[in-house]
Amino acid sequence: MASRVLFTTLNNTKNKTLTADWLVTLASTRAYCSTPNPENRNNLHSRINAVRDPNFSVAPVLQQWVKEGKDIKQFQLQRIIRDLRSRRRYTHALEVSKWMSSSGLEFSSSDSAVQLDLIGRVDGLSAAENFFSSLKDQDKTVKTYGALLNCYVREGLIDESLAIMKKMKEMGFLSSPLTYNDLMCLYTNTGRLEKVPDVLFEMKVNGVSPDKFSYKICINSYGARGDYNNMENVLREMGSQWHIQMDWGTYSVVANYYVKAGLKEKAIHYLKECEKNVSKDALGYDHLISSYAHLGNTYEMKRLWDLQKSKCKKQTNQNYIVMLGSLVKLGEFEEAEKLLDEWESSCKTYDFRVPNVLLIGYCQKGLVEKAEAKLQDIIKRRKIAIPNCWSIIATGYMNKNNMDKAFECFKEALAMEAENQGWRPKESLISSILSWLGENGEVEDAEAFVKLLRIKVPANREMYHALLKAYIRNGKEVEGLLESMKGDEIDEDEETIKVLSLRDRNS
Structure with missing residues (x-):
């Protein structure tokens, strides 16, 4: 349960930098990021895990298991629920929890707390409050109160959270740091960072020893406000606690604030x-490499990359993406090309996200022709690229006002529907090409493009306006097009009237 509020903080915070820094913190703590090994899952677990669509119920799977005469143990269902929650499959997790509570199996206050949290996520706060009210007094424990508090924290409700905290204090339930951490996360999420240190102080006054997350949240609150002296004071206090083992993530958070502040010596x-403190943690090396890239220190980046390769068993695609991105950021394209060659020679599956880093870098520097040549070379040596590769090149040409090339490259991306069903093109690129087609394109080109585009994007006013402009410029009747527009339930607006007025100018 300790991870729940911290992930809420990550998902809800309005401070983008804060989120990135907390990813550093959490990623360094394996206990809060692990999922069960698939090889250790029993058959029931596998059957439930196979039901991916949240619109399909997993209850029949459980019923079939019982029908086959097989036993279901409490610990099995608890493990399944834990796994589903870790995968954010909250609807299915709640189904399993409800089945468990109605099946006659032992259902502890911990199980009730988990169900309450899931109800809050799936059915909303009101349903969670009703569930809590329905619990027997003996089931209203520190865990169920904590779960309700977490629901309030997730919704950003300060008054309700403080009221629950007060009730928990009266009942003697504020003996661990978890509840205080919840409140600190709430203040962080709602932008009241100045309140976070007060909560840490209150913990200590009440005889509760802060844990590593307590200190990290407070360190973050000072760093986000630029109070670096107090940030370091809390860091030193944290390091003096016998029960806390310092990790690389905490130092990385502090370093990142100094990097952003331009305080180079402190950052280093x-x-x-x-x-x-990194040891053999590849993620830690990724963060170090990225930080030195922000400082413009190529030497340290390369040193740490070599160290990562010697200390860690293997480099993942993500590790290569980080190093490539860092080299590209500093304009080290020759080194980036060599690194890409190194990755290509060792990769088992060609992940186009890796070369895309280089393609984006070239386009951002205005070297879009070089980016396209690189992509064409990869295609010759490998396979058909994913749509996003061509979209990157198209965006590069768009930024150089070469709309003919942008159009051609984007058509390549749209024509590759089968290669990436989940790909969604950028709205800015679509708008630019539609506008260009309306002003300059041939009718056949505009029609073909819109036909391709509608596979990925529902028909909209912008598409019709581009077609109308192309029709009018080329002297083609638009009545049929206007009927189609009505058929797609798109009403004419002022912009449509302006487009249609072009007929009068051309007549």
């Missing part, structure tokens, strides 16, 4: 402290 000092 804490990056060195971070490195001392």
